[in-house]
Amino acid sequence: MNFGAEHELHKRRMSKNIGLGIILVTFVALIFGLTVVKVTEGDVSGAIVGAASNE
Amino acid sequence: MSDTTLVKAEINYEPNIGDYFALLKPRVMILVVFTALVGIIAAPVDLHPFTIFVSIIFIALGGGASGALNMWYESDLDSLMRRTRNRPIPSGKITSDEAKAFGFALAGISVVMLGLAANWFAALFLLFTIFFYVVIYTMWLKRWTPQNIVIGGAAGAFPPMIGWAVATSGIxxxxxxxxxxxxxxxxxxxxxxxxxxxxxxxxxxxxxxxxxxxxxxxxxxxxxxxxxxxxxxxxxxxxxxxxxxxxxxxxxxxxxxxxxxxxxxxxxxxxxxxxxxxxxxxxxxxxxxxxxxxxxxxxxxxxxxxxxxxxxx
CATH class of the missing domain: 1.20.120 (Four Helix Bundle (Hemerythrin (Met), subunit A))
Structure with missing residues (x-):
């Protein structure tokens, strides 16, 4: 199988895709952090203990 | 380079993250972030630092959405002025339609997320600010009256009020x-x-x-x-x-x-x-x-x- 040489365009798309990936991961982290804060008012350890005692 | 190759280069140009970032008017964003932060901290209500952090990010994104929509609507003017002709749209890096879609998407995300992170009063205030900057200032005042800067300046003055609203849900x-x-x-x-x-x-x-x-x-x-x-x-x-x-x-x-x-x-x-x-x-x-x-x-x-x-x- 013969692969063509990588075009400069692919490199530029790669940088855009990596950037977009980082933004999406950051967005997920923000949502997760916000959820923890909303649910526990910042008391993460208390929330973990509470969750464990409910099991 | 001939005109033909120049056009070809612009068609083949693939915008990078920096080009999209430039659409957000990052220097204006610094002012938005700082004054909104002062508004939040000066308010007599203590918020969790992470809530402040997330709220500031989405207020900044709302400001960025305004910038992108402004650049979309004003691309004809931007291409004529020395100060603005290197912006992403007139320089051929991003199309006008892309900037419009990017701006509307960011506006929606920032308003909804500020509502979820802080409160819906602050979110509606952010929506009003985007509307004021894009419709009242950019589309209406700027090309119509020399009072454009005086009245339109309200859009840039709202961020500390949004910050205050994030903390207090009011004015x-x-x-x-x-x-x-x-x-x-x-x-x-x-x-x-x-x-x-x-x-x-x-x-x-x-x-x-x-x-x-x-x-x-x-x-x-x-x-x-x-x-x-x-x-x-x-x-x-x-x-x-x-x-x-x-x-x-x-x-x-x-x-x-x-x-x-x-x-x-x-x-x-x-x-x-x-x-x-x-x-x-x-x-x-x-x-x-x-x-x-x-x-x-x-x-x-x-x-x-x-x-x-x-x-x-």
């Missing part, structure tokens, strides 16, 4: 005072820019004061508005926003600002052209520092506990 005298400081600061700031970016607004046929009323009138307006701003900034020190650091900062900053505005007022065009608008450029740069220091002093007073308890407003 108060303090947040209106912070709004007024930026609102009064905006006209002299942009009129100084219009003086030294001479020709740009004439070519683009934007009815800036320099175009409709002349450069002499613009110098008069800068001096007059700077005096009004200085009086208001000093008056604010006697309100609940005031404190020892704010008062001292206001005295020094406004004395310098009025002196610089006076120098602009007494100059004529040949004198300004002789030194390539040095005084006007210095005034513009100083105005940026002025706003950061004046708002920063509110935070310092809060941090040191030196704010006046006898503020009558």
């Amino acid at each position: 108060s005298m303090e947040s209106v005072l912070m709004f007024s400081l930026i609102f009064l600061w905006t006209p002299p700031h942009f009129w100084a820019l219009a003086l030294f970016m001479r020709g740009d607004y004439e070519i683009a046929r934007v009815p800036m004061l320099t175009v409709t009323h002349g450069r002499r009138s613009t110098r008069n307006h800068i001096f007059f508005y700077t005096i009004v701003l200085a009086m208001f900034a000093l008056f604010t020190s006697s309100t609940s926003l005031g404190g020892w650091v704010y008062l001292l900062t206001a005295i020094v900053l406004n004395a310098i600002f009025v002196t610089m505005a006076f120098k602009i007022w007494v100059r004529d065009e040949p004198e300004a052209e002789a030194d390539n608008f040095k005084v006007e450029r210095n005034f513009f740069r100083y105005s940026l520092m002025y706003l950061f220091l004046q708002f920063g002093s509110i935070l310092v007073d809060l941090g040191l506990g030196t704010n006046f308890s006898w503020g009558f407003l």
Whole structure:
């Protein structure tokens, strides 16, 4: 199988895709952090203990 | 490079993350972030630091959405002016439709996320600010009246009120005072820019004061508005926003600002052209520092506990 040489365009798309990936991961982290804060008012350890005692 | 290859290069150009970031007007975003942060911290309600962090991010994104939608609508003007012709759309890096879609998507995400992170009053305030900047200022005022900067300046003055609303879910005298400081600061700031970016607004046929009323009138307006701003900034020190650091900062900053505005007022065009608008450029740069220091002093007073308890407003 013969692969063509990588075009400069692919490199530029790669940088855009990596950037977009980082933004999406950051967005997920923000949502997760916000959820923890909303649910526990910042008391993460208390929330973990509470969750464990409910099991 | 021939015209044909230039067009081909623009068609093949793949925008990178930096090009999209440039659509957000990052320098304006710094002002939005800082003043909104002062609004949140100055409010008498304690928020979790992460909630503050997330709220600031989405207020900044809302400001960025306004910038992208502004660039979409104004791409015809931007391509005519030296100051703006390298922006992503006129330089062919991003298409106008892409910028529009990007701006609307960001606006939606930022408003919904601010509503979820903080409260829906703050989110609606952010939505109103985006609407004001894009529709009232960009689409309507800017091409219609020399008051574009005066009235449109409200859009840039809303962020501390949004910050205050994030913490309190409402509006108060303090947040209106912070709004007024930026609102009064905006006209002299942009009129100084219009003086030294001479020709740009004439070519683009934007009815800036320099175009409709002349450069002499613009110098008069800068001096007059700077005096009004200085009086208001000093008056604010006697309100609940005031404190020892704010008062001292206001005295020094406004004395310098009025002196610089006076120098602009007494100059004529040949004198300004002789030194390539040095005084006007210095005034513009100083105005940026002025706003950061004046708002920063509110935070310092809060941090040191030196704010006046006898503020009558």
